[in-house]
Amino acid sequence: MPSSEWESIKDNQTSVGKLVQYFITQHYSYQLPRIITLERYYSGDNDIHYWNSEKAADRADNRIASGLPRYITNIRVGYQYGNPIKWGYDNSKVDDAEEQVVTDLLKDFNSRTDEEYHEKAMGTSLVITGRAYELTYIHEDTNTPAVKAIDPANAFVVYDNSIDQHSLFAVRYYLMDYMDQSVFYIDVYTDDTIYHFKSATNPNGGLEVASASESHQFGQVPMTEYSLNDNRMGAWESKLDTIDSYDKALSGMANSEEDFGNAILVVSGDIETEEKETVTDIEGNQLYDDDGNPLVRVTTIDPKKKIMFLKPSIIDNPSGTATVVNSTAEYLTKSLDPQGWQTYIDQLMKDMHKDTNTPDMTDENFSGQATGAAMSYKLWGSNQEIATQESLYIKGLMRRLRLLGNYWTNINELPSEDMMEAFQPSFTLNLPKNDSEIIANLKALKDTGSISDQTIQERAEDVTGVPAEQEDSRMKDQSKANQQEAQAIAAQALADKDKTKVGDSNGDDNSSAGEGPNKPAPIAGRDE
Numbered sequence: 001m002p003s004s005e006w007e008s009i010k011d012n013q014t015s016v017g018k019l020v021q022y023f024i025t026q027h028y029s030y031q032l033p034r035i036i037t038l039e040r041y042y043s044g045d046n047d048i049h050y051w052n053s054e055k056a057a058d059r060a061d062n063r064i065a066s067g068l069p070r071y072i073t074n075i076r077v078g079y080q081y082g083n084p085i086k087w088g089y090d091n092s093k094v095d096d097a098e099e100q101v102v103t104d105l106l107k108d109f110n111s112r113t114d115e116e117y118h119e120k121a122m123g124t125s126l127v128i129t130g131r132a133y134e135l136t137y138i139h140e141d142t143n144t145p146a147v148k149a150i151d152p153a154n155a156f157v158v159y160d161n162s163i164d165q166h167s168l169f170a171v172r173y174y175l176m177d178y179m180d181q182s183v184f185y186i187d188v189y190t191d192d193t194i195y196h197f198k199s200a201t202n203p204n205g206g207l208e209v210a211s212a213s214e215s216h217q218f219g220q221v222p223m224t225e226y227s228l229n230d231n232r233m234g235a236w237e238s239k240l241d242t243i244d245s246y247d248k249a250l251s252g253m254a255n256s257e258e259d260f261g262n263a264i265l266v267v268s269g270d271i272e273t274e275e276k277e278t279v280t281d282i283e284g285n286q287l288y289d290d291d292g293n294p295l296v297r298v299t300t301i302d303p304k305k306k307i308m309f310l311k312p313s314i315i316d317n318p319s320g321t322a323t324v325v326n327s328t329a330e331y332l333t334k335s336l337d338p339q340g341w342q343t344y345i346d347q348l349m350k351d352m353h354k355d356t357n358t359p360d361m362t363d364e365n366f367s368g369q370a371t372g373a374a375m376s377y378k379l380w381g382s383n384q385e386i387a388t389q390e391s392l393y394i395k396g397l398m399r400r401l402r403l404l405g406n407y408w409t410n411i412n413e414l415p416s417e418d419m420m421e422a423f424q425p426s427f428t429l430n431l432p433k434n435d436s437e438i439i440a441n442l443k444a445l446k447d448t449g450s451i452s453d454q455t456i457q458e459r460a461e462d463v464t465g466v467p468a469e470q471e472d473s474r475m476k477d478q479s480k481a482n483q484q485e486a487q488a489i490a491a492q493a494l495a496d497k498d499k500t501k502v503g504d505s506n507g508d509d510n511s512s513a514g515e516g517p518n519k520p521a522p523i524a525g526r527d528e
Helices: 003-009 013-042 068-081 096-112 115-129 237-261 338-356 372-378 380-410 417-422 435-448 453-464 468-510
Strands: 086-089 131-138 145-150 155-159 167-178 181-189 193-199 208-215 223-227 264-268 270-272 274-278 296-300 309-311 313-316 322-325 328-332 423-426
Touching: 003 013, 003 167, 013 068, 013 115, 013 155, 013 167, 013 181, 013 193, 013 208, 013 237, 068 115, 068 237, 068 338, 068 380, 086 096, 096 115, 096 380, 096 417, 115 131, 115 145, 115 223, 131 155, 131 167, 131 380, 145 380, 155 223, 167 223, 223 380, 237 338, 380 417, 380 423, 417 423, 435 453, 453 468
Parallel strands: none
Antiparallel strands: 086 423, 131 145, 131 223, 155 167, 167 181, 181 193, 193 208, 264 328, 270 309, 274 296, 313 322
16 A cells, blocks of 8 residues: 555554455455465365265265375475574674674574574465464563564555555454354554454454554564565465365275275176075975975075075067076176376376475485485475575565564664674575585585684584584583693693602612612712
8 A cells, every 4th residue: 555645544543443454354355265275285174175076975985185285395394494594693893792792682582482493383384375474572561572473364464555565564363262252353563553453243344442552662563474485375386286186086096996895786687586495305205285286495585695696587589489698797897097097196296296396205216325416406496496485584584683673772782773784594404414424524624724613613513413602612611621631730740740859859868878779970080
């Protein structure tokens, strides 16, 4: 929306409520259905569960949902966010004391907010829906800032129409269902104020003020939107039709297999439904009735015995002859092509991995025996996308840092918010690694003499698992301990030498002249 229109009403809560109602209706009607669909697929609730197959009640109707969305999401999140983000700092513009203050503030913030998990939660939303929202706020009754990942189904940001697209305000709306009463709550975040509204019907209904507005000290809209790509599309969103086809193929084969076990029996000809047995006396002689007809015992055939008696059909012809038609029985089944079916689903899976740039971990060529170069080629497509995604994500990270800088400056924790601009976030992709190869490379780099110990320690963190700062502290402690041990050894050696000298002097005093092991050497020209 035009920034001039927003500036004219931003301080009027009633006017803000009317405007926000319009944008909530837009989001609720056009964005929410798409986002919920993508989140359903990630949870395994694919559209196959709602497929109208028009199957008869006695036919198999399996609905098998594949786990492709979750597989692709988890692979990509683990690959890009599996290793912690490194927060380098360019100290060329500040002195060491100021650098220590700002890095300690961020380190403490990241520790308290579990920043490593937060990035994974944000990455998951990005891969699924193509967008993620992060709310920066202050813990109640404290001066402690924090961040929280907000479900894209419940949030959006409104920007101005300038080239830079500055955020004007952000909205978070959610349902509170308590004691059989449903109420929608809406929070609106501007660059200096938080408004609170509610609606007793639905987000599209009229908004009323829920509580008094409150101010914040972040200096900008405290909700940040992250994008996976310029189109804000999920990583596998363009392949929903392929996922549906794969689900139908799996379900169709399962149905065919089940229907084969319950196939329809087709009988051509006559079925004998009664079993006849002649009646004999104790000696085995045929018995007859009073009219001289042989006695026959008739028993109805029990179908539970899984026995069927077929008899030929006899057709009388006009010529007086009879035509005998033998009876047959066989199951009515479809002719399956397992090989063709396997080829079809394999092609679907291949297209899925190719079009989403997701490595197929079941590929025999993608093994633990592959060299680093071979692995790099396999991941080349993924890395091209991630290069762009990292740039977009770092853009959001820098906005997070600016919000924190504004707040810490306002409460006098920092002399200037500009100090946060010197941070340089960087990603380390979570690749399978060869520890021996990494150590050999680090040794070669160190031997060149042109790489600092700090850089070596940072790279060695991938092998040791010990953060560079902690490793540096351990090295200093170890060096100090070694120095103290060396000093102790030197002191002990000196003490032992002094004892030896004292012992030699006592030996000379207590022995007769010219005797003992320390007997003086004779003077030249003198007889002993």
